Amino acid sequence: MYGKCGRLDLARKVFDKMFTRDVVSWTSMICGYCHAGKMENAVELFERMRREGLEPNDFTWNAMIAGYARTGDRNGTMALLNEMKNEGLIPDLVTWNALISGFVQSNQVHEALKLFQEMLVSGVKPNQVTVTGLLPGCGSTITINRGREIHGLIYRMGLDVNVYVVSALIDMYSKSGRVKDASNVFDMVTVKNVASWNAMIGCYGKHGMVDQALRLFEGMKDRQIRPNEVTLVSILSACSHGGLLENGLQIFRSIKEDYGVSPRKEHYGCVIDLLCRCGRMTEAYNLLKEMPVDITDSMLGAFFNGCSIHGRNDLAQLVADDIANKTLKRPAGLVTLSNILAAGGGWEGVENVRDVMREKRIHKKPGYSWI
Numbered sequence: 001m002y003g004k005c006g007r008l009d010l011a012r013k014v015f016d017k018m019f020t021r022d023v024v025s026w027t028s029m030i031c032g033y034c035h036a037g038k039m040e041n042a043v044e045l046f047e048r049m050r051r052e053g054l055e056p057n058d059f060t061w062n063a064m065i066a067g068y069a070r071t072g073d074r075n076g077t078m079a080l081l082n083e084m085k086n087e088g089l090i091p092d093l094v095t096w097n098a099l100i101s102g103f104v105q106s107n108q109v110h111e112a113l114k115l116f117q118e119m120l121v122s123g124v125k126p127n128q129v130t131v132t133g134l135l136p137g138c139g140s141t142i143t144i145n146r147g148r149e150i151h152g153l154i155y156r157m158g159l160d161v162n163v164y165v166v167s168a169l170i171d172m173y174s175k176s177g178r179v180k181d182a183s184n185v186f187d188m189v190t191v192k193n194v195a196s197w198n199a200m201i202g203c204y205g206k207h208g209m210v211d212q213a214l215r216l217f218e219g220m221k222d223r224q225i226r227p228n229e230v231t232l233v234s235i236l237s238a239c240s241h242g243g244l245l246e247n248g249l250q251i252f253r254s255i256k257e258d259y260g261v262s263p264r265k266e267h268y269g270c271v272i273d274l275l276c277r278c279g280r281m282t283e284a285y286n287l288l289k290e291m292p293v294d295i296t297d298s299m300l301g302a303f304f305n306g307c308s309i310h311g312r313n314d315l316a317q318l319v320a321d322d323i324a325n326k327t328l329k330r331p332a333g334l335v336t337l338s339n340i341l342a343a344g345g346g347w348e349g350v351e352n353v354r355d356v357m358r359e360k361r362i363h364k365k366p367g368y369s370w371i
Contacts, residue, residue: 008032023049027060034067042067061089062098069102074111077102093124101133109137113146126153128162135168139175147172160185163193170196174203194220198230205238213238214247227259229266236270245278265293272299276306285315 015021015029026049033042046064049056056064061084068077077099081091091099096119103112116134119126131154138147151169159165166189173182186192186200197220204213217235220227227235232255239248252271255261268291275284284303288295300319307316 008036008038021054023054023057023060026054027057027063030060031063034063034070037067037071039067039071039073055087058089058092058094062094065095066098066102069099070105072103072106072108074103074108091122091124093127093130096124097127097129097133100130104133104137107137109140109143112137113143116150126157126159128159128165131159132164132168135165135172139172141176144172144176144178147176161189161191163189163191163196166192167195167199170199170203174199174206177207179203179207179209192225194225194228194231197225198228198234201231201238202234205234205241208241210238210242210244214244227261229261229264232259232261233266233270236267236274240270240274240277243274243277245274245280248274263291263293265296265299268293269296269299269302273302276302276310279306279310281306281310281312281315285318288319 011029011032015025018025026045030042030045030049033039033045042064046056046060049060061080065077065080065084068080081095081099084091084095096115099115100112100119103109103115112134116126116130119130131150134150135147138144138150154160154165154169160169166185169185170182173179173185182200182203186196189196197216201213201216201220204210204216213235217227217231220231232251235251236248239245239251248271252263252267255263255267261267268287272284272287275281275287281303284306288299288303303319304316307313
């Protein structure tokens with residue numbers, strides 16, 4: 001329970017206080033560390049478990065293999081796989097899925113594709129988990145041809161009726177800019193869930209086809225499929241990129257009443273970006289001040305860029321006094337604000353911001369050139 005909630009410290013306290021531990025309890029703790037990327041802790045428990053005379057089961061091995069693969073440690077992953085084989089355990093579908101998805105998540109797509117080929121040669125048939133784990137890595141211009149080959153395999157195996165596979169295919173074609181292929185996949189599926197609609201709306205929005213995204217959004221509602229938080233982020237983002245101010249504001253204002261969704265920072269971020277793109281800087285400023293969620297640096301970046309483009313250094317100056325209370329994950333917001341104030345001659349504001357940057361130990365990285 002604690003592990004699933006992300007409280008590994010509490011999970012470990014419970015584990016350490018147990019008088020008797022079986023394979024299940026060891027595996028649960030190891031899985032928690034693996035999912036959190038804390039492989040040193042996972043390895044320590046894995047080795048200790050074996051020293052105490054308990055043999056890992058398939059779940060334990062698969063958790064360790066997937067954990068190593070997600071870190072991108074190819075040598076460690078393959079060494080563990082070979083050790084598993086030496087123990088007399090043959091990699092099954094779950095093991096292959098863990099390997100493939102792990103390498104995709106660590107951006108080692110070519111390694112994942114090689115393993116997928118090895119899996120097929122070994123006679124293990126992929127399932128929907130395999131392909132949904134692999135397809136996210138096949139959306140680049142380099143790998144899209146392999147993605148199309150996998151699409152053909154999916155069709156021959158009858159996996160193209162699975163809604164999660166469909167969503168993964170749409171996302172793959174969207175990443176590679178093949179909107180028509182994504183649309184064909186969407187249209188051919190008779191049963192669509194909200195994830196399928198979200199993927200296609202997101203595809204249209206990402207590629208500037210805002211009218212199509214809005215039509216699909218309306219079609220989704222006509223078919224009694226209730227938009228969720230992800231749908232609304234996708235359609236608001238599409239409105240922002242297309243500069244459709246009134247459409248975006250209408251959707252946002254009715255988000256709670258019509259869709260039962262409490263706006264989150266992602267929704268507010270889209271609306272702030274939309275207002276700034278359209279030059280409605282005062283409204284963007286008021287929304288920043290009034291919204292009930294924490295301000296993120298991406299919101300600040302959009303706002304400060306809008307101030308710069310539309311000549312509203314006065315609003316950027318107003319934010320300067322309040323910036324010290326905001327938690328930023330990256331320095332971009334403060335650096336951009338400093339530059340805007342300096343360009344407008346607001347040197348007092350610049351010093352205030354730079355004091356905050358020094359306090360937060362934020363440094364502007366120097367630029368460089370190949371010349």
